Amino acid sequence: MSVMPTAELTRFRHDLRRGLGSALLTLQASASPEQYTDAVRWACLNVTTYDFQSEGSRGWYLHQAATLTGQAPAIESDVRKQFATSSPDGHRFEQLGGILLHYALDGSNTARQALWDRYADLMARLTRTIRRDGWWQAMTTLEGLALDLVAIDGWPAAKTAVLGFGNALALARPDAEHERWQYFPDWFDSEVKEQFGETDAHQNLVGDSSEAARVYAATAATYRTRPWAAGKKTPVPAPAVTSLKDVVEQARHGDGTTWSIRSTARKLVRDQNTAHAEAVAHLGMAETDPALKAEILWPFRKWPFPLPDDTLTDLVDTDHEALRQIVRSILGQRVAEWKRSHALHLLDQDEQPDEALDLLMASYQPEDEATVDAAIRRIPLRGNEWHSAFLRLTDLLKPEDRPVTTSVLAYIYRETLCSNCRVRTVKLMHDKHVLPAEIIEQCRWDSNDHIRDLAEQWTAG
16 A cells, blocks of 8 residues: 655645545545545544534534545444543534434444433433433533434434433422423424424324323423513613613723623614714714723624714724724725725735725725735634634625635635635635636535535536
8 A cells, every 4th residue: 555645644634624525525536545544533533613503513524534434433433432421511522423423324333322322321411400400501412412313213213302301301390490391302392393293293192191291291381381482572672872871881880891882882773773873973982991982883893883984093003902893894884095005005914804804895996806815815724813804805705896816715715614604605706606616526525514505506507
């Protein structure tokens, strides 16, 4: 067996860590895919997803990679061992479970049993929690695991979980601090009813006269009829401007939080009352504390600023980071040549590139593309600066009258660690007619299921 060049393995690890389809295509094309086994095993056992909560599990993708190495049983064994001891409170548990789910769907009885074993562990933990009137942050983890088992074993798994939850719920004491309905697995219940149909799910339980089934049904009814579940919430009127002044003074004297300023200001600005927006803007400009000023002006990042730009000009380079970010975002909403010149200067100097792109937003000209491209490529991929800059760039280039002639979007596609950013990028590339067939093919094997769906649409069309 020939030794793989270091550069080739480095590129594979780069692509695999990002969840790019090119990693799976490399395995498919390799004459010796087993040489990539260690890299795939490491990716399976370590969470590389940038934002697991929003991006979700890479179970399908990593199972595909493990299978393509030709070493799937050995990798599965390592995943099962890690899963058996992994804390249910972390994303690693979800990743390992997602990989085992796809092993099980592919016919592995050992993977299926590993999932059932952890389900039993977690259901026992829920039972102990309810018995002692405690609270458990990993409840949704148990619900997700139960739904994975439903995906494998269908209705029998759903019924087993319903009765398991029912037995646990039956232990809630009438005088407990946490009422029984607070433990109800709403996500699990909703997904099961959507999958099997509410009527069919009910009919499948009718013949079960157990206490567990009765308690589950009764708790579900209570959960659905709790006071705030019925109908829409009554609209809350916007606060008076004096309320904003009050919370600013409270924060100034340490009696409140800056978050309350932002929240109150946002409610005033978003009610589309011009007088309210102007009052908030004037209050913000009159404030001398930069931290408080930033919180008051924060809503104008998303809503139009009602005062002239020159009221903010002196703050465009303020040393206060939060205030500077907000001011540049506000100023970027309206066209001015000085804003364009200053933003391009910041990009040339590699100073706050994400803020520079905000300032450039409305004033961008097609001839600025080369400067923007070069600045984006100079941003280090360690830390988080790249993430906000990549997002700003896709916003900057989105308008129809802004052509894309460089490969900057392809660069972001390859380099971003966030698959949600990759979704935005490939959609923009498609809209701008700069999405090559090679990348569309890679998208068919991407770790992000939305990207895979888009690729199928584009190839089918």
